[in-house]
Amino acid sequence: MDVSTAVVHGDVPLQPDVGLLACTDASALDMKQYKKDREALLASRARNATQMLVNAIFQLPITRHPEVGPLATLPAFVTPLPREKPLPKPKPLTKWEKFARKKGIANKKKERLVYDEATQQWVPRWGFGGKNKEIENQWLVEVPNNADDDFRPDKDAQRKRKDARLKNEAQRLRNLARNAPEAAAETRSTGPARSALGSGIAPRAQRRANLEAQLHRAQASTASMGRFDKKLDGEAKPRGQKRTFQPNEIDTGRERASNLALLAKIGDGRGDVNLRKAIKYASGSQGSKALAQKGEQRAAKRKR
Incomplete structure (x- = not known):
């Protein structure tokens, strides 16, 4: 049987969209038949939708191709497809693009590859092995007569x-x-978010x-976090919290006083001391119970 002449059985409200190669069946399911034989019901409805879509395709103007066969030109789709994200906004023009548009200057895009007469090959204009690094990669370069003695062309x-x-x-x-x-x-x-310009x-x-x-x-993207970079005239220092470190060698009294103050904070729960982290470090990640047992064992050894 020719698929282009097959008949869709039943009076079903099918909505074919040939542009999207889709067919929508909006009719309600027969729950009795669905519970009785679900696969047969779904297969029947899928068959009807597919057959109606094929019939709609064969109603379009068909052209014959000697190798491929019959070809049909699909029309524009009519079913609106939802977008997950809004339409992209046009990219703002740069200063040169505005000037070129005002003066009517056409933008000529440069090709990615250029021909190298020395190597008789096509090489990239920039990047790895680019034409712009030709002088840097030469082992012998001509030096101008008026150049300094320490002038290096590369x-x-x-x-x-x-x-x-x-x-x-x-x-x-x-x-x-x-x-x-x-x-x-x-x-x-366009949105509820407010920028700093909108705040006055x-x-x-x-x-x-x-x-x-x-x-x-x-x-801050350098290896030294910008510590050894050259500063500009009038450049403001970046704000932020600076870390302070104690000297390696301090007075014994000061060290004892700071340790006692730290123990006092741990004892009464004041300050910003992380008790869990301190217990985890002191007990070797075994918890406070293991730390207490170690203290009891040390006390028993001292009594002996």
Whole structure:
């Protein structure tokens, strides 16, 4: 039997959506038949929905392909699909993009690969083995006549490449600070969350605070947590709690007084001493009962 001419048995309210290749059956289940033979009922309803979907597909304009066979062009779907998240907002334009759009300058995207005449191969423009590191990887480089005696072309090219990267990062941060008021306005209009701009802080002060926070995060990303980084003129020190350490060699009286004060805090429960952690450390993770038994054993040995 041809599947395109098969008939769907029963008067069932099926709703096919050929664009999504789906068919919805909104009719209620026959509970008596469901309890009697659930698999047969579900198979019958699935068969009816599939057959109606196939019939709807074969009603579309069909084109014959010599290798694949009959092909049907699906229409646009009509069933609205829910979205888990809201539609993404358009990315704000940078300063250069605004200028280019105003002047009508077309953006020409550079290709990822460039042809290297020396090696007769396609190499990446940047990154590992990139064309921008050509001078740095050369074993012999021509030095200009007016260069200093200690001039090194590889080090100069490496410095220029790093300066360009830092310049791009600085421009990115400035674009973020410039678009901060627009993003804050969208946040106030679309959601309940409020930014610092919505709480009465001036946009200029907010941009400055954002730049300082990003600068501190970048400085703390080094291995020394920014301790040996060069400080800028007028740069504010980051706020935070500083750890204090006692000297290795102190007076015996001071050490005895501090130990007695610590024991007094443990005894009356004052202060910020973590009793559980202290008991766990002293008992070797065995608990307070084991710690008490050890104290009794020590007292018994002393009496002997």
